[in-house]
Amino acid sequence: MNYAGKRVLVTGGLGFIGSNVAVRLAREGAAVTVLDSTVRGCGANTHNLAPFSAQIDVINDDIGALSTYHSSVVGTDVVFNLAGEISHINSMRDPVRDLELNTTSQLRFLLALRDICPGVKVVYASTRQVYGVPQYLPINESHPINPIDFNGIHKHAAASYHRLLTARGELDATIMRLTNIYGPRMALNIPEQGVLGHFFRRALNGEDIEVFGDGQQLRDPVYVDDIVEACLLAGEQKALPNTNMNVGGLEALPLAEMARILVAEAGSEVRFRPFPDGHKSIDIGSFSTDNSFIREILGWAPTVPFATGARLTLEYYREHREHYLP
């Protein structure tokens, strides 16, 4: 990696992926600025970067207000644009909030960014959710876009801004379509932030894990260190040949199997229950990722099996529990 001395900006840098990216970049010797609005419910946690306060500069503000702190962004070499609300279920409860957080703020941010840092490299975190219910598995980048929740519509609109501004030569964006990610620094106390955080919280509390339906839906979880590696590799490359890139896991596992791995560590049990109201309609069934494109272009492949990543994750939270499950 070639980040020593580079100026990098990480939006959403107090959140799960953002903080892991920021910490890794600081270790690589980059000059890291984090921009995070700490919107309630989006996963920001000041402890995520607290041990690194000497190396990482944190600005607490909405990304949509970028023009007001212009000077701290001038000269940025790479932007890791990881701010956003990831909750599908919250987006159904309050679509207007989701639009503001994921689309309007991103538009304002990108318009300011292209003026302040024309042509700058941007790595944007999109989501597998834009594909909707899979028409085939594993999913590659040419699968139709059919999101089945507002979150997917809004994240796709923001990705389209990145694509459009890149086609016009005003930015140089790569759009990473991320599958389920887990690992240190994820929010555990926000049920709407996804099934894996919920599973880990139950395991850490020694509680049984509830699985909706029969739990046979496949997911291909990625350990966050693998995602960080993919983001940093993408951030080093100029003008990649396609703006969209799937980033999926090493193995596709049933949700019930992930739950079993975790209860084995926790000494508890898996319990099955019907989907609650509101969840079934936005469930996409099974999902797995075709990683051929990112492997070819960046030489990246996931390396951490879920059983290993789960153990590493539980170790982190046992050590830092008071900051995540107070």
Next chain:
Amino acid sequence: MNYAGKRVLVTGGLGFIGSNVAVRLAREGAAVTVLDSTVRGCGANTHNLAPFSAQIDVINDDIGALSTYHSSVVGTDVVFNLAGEISHINSMRDPVRDLELNTTSQLRFLLALRDICPGVKVVYASTRQVYGVPQYLPINESHPINPIDFNGIHKHAAASYHRLLTARGELDATIMRLTNIYGPRMALNIPEQGVLGHFFRRALNGEDIEVFGDGQQLRDPVYVDDIVEACLLAGEQKALPNTNMNVGGLEALPLAEMARILVAEAGSEVRFRPFPDGHKSIDIGSFSTDNSFIREILGWAPTVPFATGARLTLEYYREHREHYLP
């Protein structure tokens, strides 16, 4: 048609397509309410409905404020959702304005509508612009979505709201992807509202018509009465089998040929000039529509050749000139 006694709501009803739909519905005996914000530059013209003020009720407000006049919408049978900003070039100049007009307002409108009139039939005016640069001609509904301007991104997000709420059974929307439309009641004094309005204005003024590039780009213009017929047919059908429907013209003509037809009426000439700054990057080249799906589902086909529609259009504006080219 079966609209006699029906309660219909037409958003954007003071604009070009909206006013033509509203007038036709009133003639069919429907109880017509128009909702129009008369945002400057979007084509609203109070004269469009002034001769029909006894039959058509006009509410001047933003569609995004729907909940505040709730009672006038209760019991609506069909919504013709035609409000929006259609200017590609304006969307590049002020993308945040375009987002507000085409996406945020639509989201607020649809969320209120599903609560006030659950399951109501909605006919939404989307645009061929969502396809971007054609990968093949004529374009059918499964062509990839790749808009090359903010307007296309925002109109597509709004169409996605219609699709999502329809899939959830909360609305019953049909999304019409409209190509270039012309005819009585279009705005002629807003250059950003499209090439055909510009051509007609020049012709009415007896001026030469300027064509960008060589003018060989194909378009398949539709006379507005044909579009009105398609909208009304769609509005009568419940639960159509696909939410997206192309609505294109009878013939694909080079822009230069359309200009020639108009200057022949005007006694002026066609002049060719290079694309001005900002226009070339959002030009999609040639476009023509595959109408197979709407023909099969609604039995609709365009009926008016451009030469005929152009003459009818010029006649209308010669009679009502003071309201369109003051």
